[in-house]
Amino acid sequence: MSQVPLSWFLVLSALLFALGVAGFLFRRNIITVFMSIELMLNAVNLSFVTFAYQHKDVSGHLFVFFVMVVAAAEAAVGLAIILTVFKNRGTLNIDDISSMKN
Amino acid sequence: MDVILFLIFAAIALVAAVNVVVQSHPISSAISLIGVMGSLAVLYLLLGAEFIAAAQVIVYAGAVMVLFLFVIMLLNAGTEARQSKSETAHLLGVPALVVFALLLVYFIHQQPESGVHFGGFTGGSAQAVGRALFTTYLLPFEVTSVLILIAIIGAIVLARKEI
Amino acid sequence: MLLWLIPLFPLAGFAINGIFGRRFPKASINAVAIGSVLLSFLWVLKTLAGAGPLNAPLTEHYFTWIQSGTLSIGFDMTIDRLTAVMLLVVTGIGSLIHIYSIGYMAHEGGYYRFFAYMNLFMFFMLTLVLAANYLLLFVGWEGVGLCSYLLIGFYFDKKFATDAGNKAFIVNRIGDFGFSLAAFLIFKQFGSLDFAAVSGQAAGAPTGALTAIGLLLLLGACGKSAQIPLYVWLPDAMAGPTPVSALIHAATMVTAGVYMTARSWPIYVHAPQAMEMIAIIGTATAFFAATIGLAQNDIKKVFAYSTVSQLGYMFMGVGCGAFSAGIYHLMTHAFFKALLFLGSGAVIHALSGEQDLRHMGGLRHKIPWTFWTMMCAAVAIAGVPPFAGFWSKDAILLAAHAHAPWMYWAGTVTAGLTAFYVFRAMFLAFFGQYRGHHHPHESPAVMLAPLAALAALSLAGGWLFQVPQFLSAFFPAHEVPEDASLMAISTAAGLIGIALAYLMYVAKPALADSFAGSVKGLYWLVYNKYFVDEIYDAAVVTPVIDGSRAVLWKGVDAGLVDGAVNGVGARCRNVGSVLRLWQSGNIRSYATWVLVGGVLMIVAIGLAGGAR
Numbered sequence: 051m052s053q054v055p056l057s058w059f060l061v062l063s064a065l066l067f068a069l070g071v072a073g074f075l076f077r078r079n080i081i082t083v084f085m086s087i088e089l090m091l092n093a094v095n096l097s098f099v100t101f102a103y104q105h106k107d108v109s110g111h112l113f114v115f116f117v118m119v120v121a122a123a124e125a126a127v128g129l130a131i132i133l134t135v136f137k138n139r140g141t142l143n144i145d146d147i148s149s150m151k152n
Numbered sequence: 153m154d155v156i157l158f159l160i161f162a163a164i165a166l167v168a169a170v171n172v173v174v175q176s177h178p179i180s181s182a183i184s185l186i187g188v189m190g191s192l193a194v195l196y197l198l199l200g201a202e203f204i205a206a207a208q209v210i211v212y213a214g215a216v217m218v219l220f221l222f223v224i225m226l227l228n229a230g231t232e233a234r235q236s237k238s239e240t241a242h243l244l245g246v247p248a249l250v251v252f253a254l255l256l257v258y259f260i261h262q263q264p265e266s267g268v269h270f271g272g273f274t275g276g277s278a279q280a281v282g283r284a285l286f287t288t289y290l291l292p293f294e295v296t297s298v299l300i301l302i303a304i305i306g307a308i309v310l311a312r313k314e315i
Numbered sequence: 316m317l318l319w320l321i322p323l324f325p326l327a328g329f330a331i332n333g334i335f336g337r338r339f340p341k342a343s344i345n346a347v348a349i350g351s352v353l354l355s356f357l358w359v360l361k362t363l364a365g366a367g368p369l370n371a372p373l374t375e376h377y378f379t380w381i382q383s384g385t386l387s388i389g390f391d392m393t394i395d396r397l398t399a400v401m402l403l404v405v406t407g408i409g410s411l412i413h414i415y416s417i418g419y420m421a422h423e424g425g426y427y428r429f430f431a432y433m434n435l436f437m438f439f440m441l442t443l444v445l446a447a448n449y450l451l452l453f454v455g456w457e458g459v460g461l462c463s464y465l466l467i468g469f470y471f472d473k474k475f476a477t478d479a480g481n482k483a484f485i486v487n488r489i490g491d492f493g494f495s496l497a498a499f500l501i502f503k504q505f506g507s508l509d510f511a512a513v514s515g516q517a518a519g520a521p522t523g524a525l526t527a528i529g530l531l532l533l534l535g536a537c538g539k540s541a542q543i544p545l546y547v548w549l550p551d552a553m554a555g556p557t558p559v560s561a562l563i564h565a566a567t568m569v570t571a572g573v574y575m576t577a578r579s580w581p582i583y584v585h586a587p588q589a590m591e592m593i594a595i596i597g598t599a600t601a602f603f604a605a606t607i608g609l610a611q612n613d614i615k616k617v618f619a620y621s622t623v624s625q626l627g628y629m630f631m632g633v634g635c636g637a638f639s640a641g642i643y644h645l646m647t648h649a650f651f652k653a654l655l656f657l658g659s660g661a662v663i664h665a666l667s668g669e670q671d672l673r674h675m676g677g678l679r680h681k682i683p684w685t686f687w688t689m690m691c692a693a694v695a696i697a698g699v700p701p702f703a704g705f706w707s708k709d710a711i712l713l714a715a716h717a718h719a720p721w722m723y724w725a726g727t728v729t730a731g732l733t734a735f736y737v738f739r740a741m742f743l744a745f746f747g748q749y750r751g752h753h754h755p756h757e758s759p760a761v762m763l764a765p766l767a768a769l770a771a772l773s774l775a776g777g778w779l780f781q782v783p784q785f786l787s788a789f790f791p792a793h794e795v796p797e798d799a800s801l802m803a804i805s806t807a808a809g810l811i812g813i814a815l816a817y818l819m820y821v822a823k824p825a826l827a828d829s830f831a832g833s834v835k836g837l838y839w840l841v842y843n844k845y846f847v848d849e850i851y852d853a854a855v856v857t858p859v860i861d862g863s864r865a866v867l868w869k870g871v872d873a874g875l876v877d878g879a880v881n882g883v884g885a886r887c888r889n890v891g892s893v894l895r896l897w898q899s900g901n902i903r904s905y906a907t908w909v910l911v912g913g914v915l916m917i918v919a920i921g922l923a924g925g926a927r
Contacts, residue, residue: 053267054158057260059195062162064256066169066188068249073173074906075245081178081224085185088216089172092192095208103199103273104266108280112289114204115281118211119296123303125216129223130310136227148900245907252914259921 059100066093080132080142084125091121154198154269165191176231178224182217189213200273203281318375318392318445320358321402324351325437332434336427345417348430352413352437356406362394363403369396370788372511374447381450388508391447396789400642400782401444401574404649408566409437411765415657416558418762419664429469429556436462440567444574449498449508452575456494456539459568460487466563467555479551486548490538490572497531500524510578517581529582529589532575533596540572542600542630546623547848553615557660560615565622565656566649573629573645577638577790584636584791594634598715598722601627603845605732609739610831610842613670614659617740621696622652624733628711631722636793637714639786644707650776651692651704654769655737658689661762662744665755672743674751681755684763686745691770693741695777697734698809703777709802710783714795727805734812742820 070093073086095114102110132142139147168187175181189212196205285293328351336344366373372395381388394402413433420429436459443455461484468480502508504524505516517525536542541549552564563569576583576593583590601624608620625648632641663670665682679686695704708730716723749755757763819827831838840846 052154053269054155054198056266056268057263058158058162059199059268060260060263061257062165062195064253064260065166067256068253069166069169069173071252071910072245072249075249075903075910076242077173079178079229081220081227081229082172082181085172085178085181085220088185088220089169089188092189092212095204096192096195099196099199099201099204100268102201102276103268106273106275108275108284109288111201111204111276111281112284114201115207115285116289116292116296118207119300122211122216123299125219126303126307127310129219130307132223133227133311142227142229144902148902244911245903248907248910248914252910252917255914255917255921259917 056100056104060097063093063097078143078145080144083144084128091117157198161191161194178229182220182224186213186217198270199268201276203276203278318394319377321355321445322438322441324355325434327351328434329431329438332427333431336431339427341426344427344430348434349413351434352410356410359402359406363399366394369399385506388448388450392445393447396786397577398444400646404646405440405444405567408649408653409562411768412558412562415762415765418759419558419660432462432465436563443571447510449501453494456571459571460484463563463568466559467552469555476554479554483548483552486545487538490535490545493531493534497528500528514581517585522586525582525586526589529586530592532579533589533593536572536576540569540626541623542596542627543603547851549623550616550619553619557656561653561656565652569626570645573641576633577642580638580790590634593630594722597627597630597634598725601631601729602725605729606841607844608736610838612672614672614740615670617736618655618659624729631715631726632711635714635718637711638790639783640710640714642786643710643782646782647703647707647777650769651695651773654688654692654766654773657766658685661685661758664758666751666753669751669753672740675744676747677749678755679745682757684757688766688770691773693737695773696737697813698730698806700806701778703773706777709805712805713798713801716801717795727808730805731808731812734809735816738813738816739820742816746821
């Protein structure tokens with residue numbers, strides 16, 4: 051039993067992803083929401099690498115590479131936006147940023 | 153040996169992930185997220201993804217999360233106050249989430265079984281990644297460099313004082 | 316042969332006068348209008364001179380107008396003996412009336428508009444006559460109906476005139492409906508609407524289909540030629556200017572029905588029941604209208620009912636198989652009826668607008684030319700030999716006797732009534748003392764010259780133009796035994812009518828009123844035209860209007876259609892206001908819905924067989 055079943059990796063990835071979604075839905079602070087997004091991306095990276103192992107193909111790693119690049123870019127721009135929103139609205143509460151009238 | 157390694161670091165990852173979601177102070181969430189990334193790096197090594205593991209630690213945990221920490225400290229974000237929740241999110245979200253997770257697990261178990269052991273995949277070295285990156289995936293590589301350029305410019309423009 | 320030039324000249328006249336006439340001086344309008352009709356007449360003469368004996372029709376095909384499946388309609392014009400007679404009548408009398416109108420309309424407003432409409436009418440009438448298929452004939456048919464409407468309602472600021480125009484057009488439409496159905500059936504039966512095709516195939520067609528076609532065509536003819544039950548528009552059409560009454564409602568448009576029926580003789584000859592119907596309707600209308608004409612006091616109304624009655628004679632002739640006799644009477648009637656109307660116009664013009672016979676009298680010394688020319692027409696219409704009306708009416712009556720003797724007797728009595736009411740009008744207007752207070756003056760020469768020409772035609776046109784012989788090569792042979800005693804009886808009836816009128820209106824004027832008093836109820840009925848208009852109004856018009864208002868307007872249009880459209884709008888608004896709540900601006904609820912969508916997609920993919 052020195053082999054770890056592949057499905058365990060995938061189940062871990064699914065659970066991490068679900069936790070990321072939970073954080074996205076239930077937290078009020080924008081930055082925490084953003085971090086939940088990063089958590090989701092990491093979960094997906096794990097599943098990519100797992101499938102790369104399964105198919106013995108390095109392309110999965112390449113995908114993870116690109117996901118990381120995009121996540122980095124997204125984090126940079128997204129945080130800049132959060133800064134601007136904070137300057138304008140003065141709050142980091144996700145429910146208070148909306149200016150739509152009900 | 154591999155199984156034990158997996159179990160330990162998977163547990164660390166899960167606990168840290170739960171912490172990310174549960175903690176009320178953003179700094180604590182950020183630190184927990186770094187923990188998740190670290191344990192994921194170990195799992196990548198188990199799966200033979202050496203280059204990716206290194207990139208995860210250096211880029212993701214070392215640069216992106218540090219950026220997060222800088223911004224949290226810049227905004228002086230405090231703990232989240234207990235306020236009214238979103239009914240839709242809670243009413244619909246919880247069952248949807250549970251169903252989602254169960255569905256994923258169900259479909260995962262329909263996959264053919266195979267085992268993972270350290271050293272089972274040797275094609276994840278920097279050399280292999282580099283070769284694929286500069287031959288098959290050259291175009292996406294160049295495009296992402298442009299993407300990073302755009303992100304830099306965008307971030308600078310957005311975060312300026314005049315806005 | 317260039318037959319298309321014949322209707323083209325009046326059309327060009329209409330276009331020029333219609334577009335530029337407002338700025339033209341009267342002389343230019345006259346030149347264009349009269350010139351175009353005269354050119355048309357001259358071209359007719361030239362064409363007929365060069366056409367030879369016309370034993371077979373000469374057709375010119377210009378272009379294919381409609382090509383759809385098996386239906387192929389060409390823009391064809393044809394000329395044969397029947398067309399020749401009609402063309403001469405239409406363009407000849409048309410020219411005379413146009414010349415007369417110069418004088419009559421000289422003081423009226425809308426001078427150019429009048430001549431433009433008259434030219435347009437000539438164009439359509441000539442198209443109708445020259446057409447080689449039923450559809451082109453229908454184009455002319457509808458067009459003359461349109462011009463009739465425009466010209467009846469020429470004094471458009473007078474409500475009774477516009478009402479009369481509406482009435483004419485609407486009643487005509489009922490007939491046109493019958494004509495359209497007949498055209499559909501003709502196409503279905505013969506595969507083509509050409510006269511040549513119909514005439515060639517009629518012998519082999521089933522009688523039932525032919526009878527249906529014949530009856531429907533008769534309905535169209537009743538509308539256009541003012542027979543029972545669709546005659547009610549003609550008396551009201553007298554609201555238009557008198558030249559209009561002369562041209563359209565005496566000489567040309569109303570004869571279109573007779574022409575069309577005669578043109579369709581292949582159908583009728585093989586559908587005896589339909590032909591019988593024509594004869595019955597013709598006889599009944601002739602008698603019925605003559606009785607109404609006895610009691611009218613408006614000089615134009617007397618002649619209007621006379622027109623209806625004489626058209627009945629033409630239909631009687633056609634229905635009894637004597638097609639050429641019917642056309643013969645069409646021609647002679649055009650002569651003397653146009654003259655009677657134009658003469659009435661001269662009288663009305665002389666009296667500055669007075670139309671009531673009771674306010675006329677003694678005019679024969681004051682407007683002698685008018686008197687003598689109208690007298691020529693009166694003796695012609697009364698059937699006094701050897702003038703025009705005698706020959707044509709006797710041809711019809713002899714054919715009627717050979718077909719069904721009761722029609723002959725009805726026709727003879729009607730002849731007596733005709734003579735009576737025409738001479739009643741003549742005596743009331745021209746004899747005795749002048750009962751009005753205007754200053755009668757003779758009409759100008761431009762009006763008197765056409766009267767003189769028509770008078771000459773009324774006197775001599777009967778034996779000068781031997782139409783039955785001319786048309787005997789065209790129509791199927793129809794032998795009618797010559798019977799001198801029958802001719803004598805009908806002539807005697809006419810003379811008795813004249814004598815009675817003389818007695819009651821010249822010799823002993825009080826006799827008329829005492830007679831009317833003794834048959835008060837009958838007189839009242841006849842004077843009010845048997846209340847036919849009122850019956851139609853109550854039985855047909857009012858229910859249709861009320862039904863339309865209540866059911867179709869309020870129920871269907873406002874309720875159903877508007878309700879449906881508004882309902883759609885209201886439902887959209889309702890749905891929108893419900894859906895609006897979904898766009899809350901709350902990011903987390905949006906994310907939740909994304910998650911729900913994701914779950915559904917996974918389920919769908921899984922059910923569809925997974926991602927393999």
